[in-house]
Amino acid sequence: MQDTDRDLLPEGLGDRLPDQARVAQHVRRVGHDVLAGHGYARVEPPLLEFEKSLASRMAGVQMRRMFRFVDPSSLRLLALRSDITAQVARMAATSLSGAARPLRLSYSGPVTTIKGDGLDPSRERLQVGAELIGTDTVAAAAEIVELAIEALSAAGATGISVDFTLPDLVDTLSDGPLPLAPGYRIEQVREMLDAKNAGGLVDVGGEGYLPLLYAVGPFESAIAQLEAFAAQGALDSRIAGLREIAARIGAKARITLDPSERHGFEYQSWFGFTIYAEGISGSLGRGGTYRILGQAGEEPEAATGFSLYPDPLIEALAVSSPEPDKLFLPLGHDPQLAAQQRAVGWITVAALSENDDARALGCSHRLEGGEAVRL
Numbered sequence: 428m429q430d431t432d433r434d435l436l437p438e439g440l441g442d443r444l445p446d447q448a449r450v451a452q453h454v455r456r457v458g459h460d461v462l463a464g465h466g467y468a469r470v471e472p473p474l475l476e477f478e479k480s481l482a483s484r485m486a487g488v489q490m491r492r493m494f495r496f497v498d499p500s501s502l503r504l505l506a507l508r509s510d511i512t513a514q515v516a517r518m519a520a521t522s523l524s525g526a527a528r529p530l531r532l533s534y535s536g537p538v539t540t541i542k543g544d545g546l547d548p549s550r551e552r553l554q555v556g557a558e559l560i561g562t563d564t565v566a567a568a569a570e571i572v573e574l575a576i577e578a579l580s581a582a583g584a585t586g587i588s589v590d591f592t593l594p595d596l597v598d599t600l601s602d603g604p605l606p607l608a609p610g611y612r613i614e615q616v617r618e619m620l621d622a623k624n625a626g627g628l629v630d631v632g633g634e635g636y637l638p639l640l641y642a643v644g645p646f647e648s649a650i651a652q653l654e655a656f657a658a659q660g661a662l663d664s665r666i667a668g669l670r671e672i673a674a675r676i677g678a679k680a681r682i683t684l685d686p687s688e689r690h691g692f693e694y695q696s697w698f699g700f701t702i703y704a705e706g707i708s709g710s711l712g713r714g715g716t717y718r719i720l721g722q723a724g725e726e727p728e729a730a731t732g733f734s735l736y737p738d739p740l741i742e743a744l745a746v747s748s749p750e751p752d753k754l755f756l757p758l759g760h761d762p763q764l765a766a767q768q769r770a771v772g773w774i775t776v777a778a779l780s781e782n783d784d785a786r787a788l789g790c791s792h793r794l795e796g797g798e799a800v801r802l
Contacts, residue, residue, distance in 0.1 A: 439543050439550030446745040451553060454737050454744075455535045457581040458555045465574060467533040467557050472514035474536075478504040484516040484720050487693030492540045509540045511554050512734060516719040519560045520728065528561025547709065549738065556712075558732035563716035565668040567731040568698050569675040571714055575702055575733040576680050579711060582737060583744050586705025588681035591646070591672070592688040593665055594695040594715065597636070604659040605635045620687035639687045646673055649684035665697060672698075694718075700733075707739045755785035755793045755802075764797060773799065 436442070443451055459469055477498075482490050494507040508514060511534050519530060535555040543549055557574055559567050576587055593599075597617050601607050607616065611632030619628040623640055642652035650673075654666055673682050680702075691713050692699040699715030714733025721727060756765050756777040765775055776788050785793050785802055792799040 437550070439548045441549075441551075446748070446750075447741060449751075450745045450748055451737075451741050454582040454741055455553070455555060458578040458735070458737075459533060459535065461578045461581050462533040462557050462574065465531070465570075467531040467574075469533050470515060470518060471534065471536070472508075472511060472518065475505050475507055476514065476517075477501075478506040480517055481506050481508065481513050484520060485513050485694045485717060486720065488513050489693065492542070494539060494541060507539050509538050510734070511536060511538060511556065512558065512717075512732060515558045515732075516560075516730070519558070519730070520719055520721060529567065530560040531557070532560065533557045552736045552738050553741070554734050554736060556714075556732060556734040558730055560719065560730045560732075561728060563696065563698075563729040563731050565671050568668070568716060569672045571731050571733050572672060572676060572700055573679065575700075575712060575714060575735065576676070578735065579702065579704060579737070579740070580679075582740060583748075584704035584707070584711065584740055586681075587679070588683065588703045589676065590683045590685055590688070590701045590703070591669055592684075592692065592699045592701070592715075593662075593669075593686045593697060594689060594692040594699045595697055596639070596662075596665075596686055599661060599665075600636070600658055603661045608632050617687075617689050621689050636687075643685045644683060646682040646684050649686075653684070653686055668698065698731075702733075702735070704740065707743060709739060710736075711740060712736050750789060750791075752791040753789055754799050755788065755790035757794065760794055761797075765794070768794070768799065 463469070478490060478495055482488050488510070490506065493509045495504055498505045515532055515534060519532070523530060533556065535553065537551055538554045539551045541550070555578070557571065559571055572589060576589070579587055597613055597620065601613055607613065615631035616628065616633040616636060619631055619633060620636060620639060625637060625640055628634070628636060638652070638656040642649050642656060650666060650669060653662065669684070676682060691701070692715060694717045695715035696718060697716055699713065701710045701713045703710055712733060712735035716729070716731045718727035719730050751774055754768055754773045754775045756775050758778045758781060760777070769775055776790055790802065792801050
């Protein structure tokens with residue numbers, strides 16, 4: 428009986444063929460170049476960790492989204508990472524606990540989840556990011572947003588837009604000027620705000636939160652609506668912070684505001700953002716402020732960061748990006764001369780037999796008489 432499915436891949440997983448792999452490498456390289464230029468040192472955590480390590484450093488980490496299995500060596504539960512941020516948080520709290528703060532770290536690598544997200548069936552994605560550990564000030568948040576924009580621009584994204592949010596908004600208001608009546612839960616109010624469901628918001632005791640549904644859209648008009656909401660001054664510092672971050676961004680990106688958005692911000696604190704690019708379906712990443720949890724009795728450490736998921740950008744660029752020029756080296760070529768050509772930037776493809784066809788091998792030029800001659 429013939430085995431007809433031996434070459435199938437699991438649902439949500441796929442290969443990167445040469446064009447996609449070349450663009451993916453470019454996106455990672457230029458992203459790290461940008462981050463290194465701003466003082467972010469690269470780290471490389473492992474693919475697997477003990478489940479307890481991944482779950483214990485940040486509130487809101489969803490272990491149910493991770494592949495988990497028992498380590499035959501330690502007999503402890505391992506998890507395949509779904510988010511590198513939690514791993515960087517562990518490194519900052521342990522191996523790099525004595526490093527000077529603020530600590531700037533960058534990373535990139537694949538992450539996997541048990542199920543795809545929404546309409547995206549992918550279960551493996553490339554994650555590229557940066558973490559600024561030891562502070563979650565407005566200045567730190569502004570630096571992180573600017574870096575995310577710069578990294579995407581360097582990779583080839585255009586028409587970038589950033590959507591601001593205040594992830595702990597409902598918590599802040601319910602603890603202060605807008606307490607919920609007994610029997611109503613914060614989770615229900617958050618859910619109705621996320622769904623933009625005015626009737627549902629009233630039904631769950633959140634009538635006082637209705638103005639937040641209108642503080643959405645282009646930044647200047649939305650922030651004015653949020654200021655009019657006032658909430659007895661509870662949001663003054665956050666509004667001032669958003670304005671300062673927006674001023675730093677300036678004309679680098681279009682800015683919008685949705686202050687009550689919570690989807691994808693499971694562990695962010697006072698500030699969050701989602702980043703988009705023209706011609707790309709869905710978001711390319713998100714970021715914001717958060718807390719790194721320490722040992723029992725220790726104060727959490729403030730941090731700010733972003734994670735980019737550039738796979739849609741990679742696919743788009745792979746289609747439009749031209750194949751790089753390649754130089755065909757015929758049989759009997761001078762190896763020293765070929766090395767000189769590579770030193771000045773040529774990609775060379777050496778013939779292995781008389782039957783090798785330069786055009787079929789994707790070459791644009793041929794080495795003849797010591798010169799690169801276009802085919």
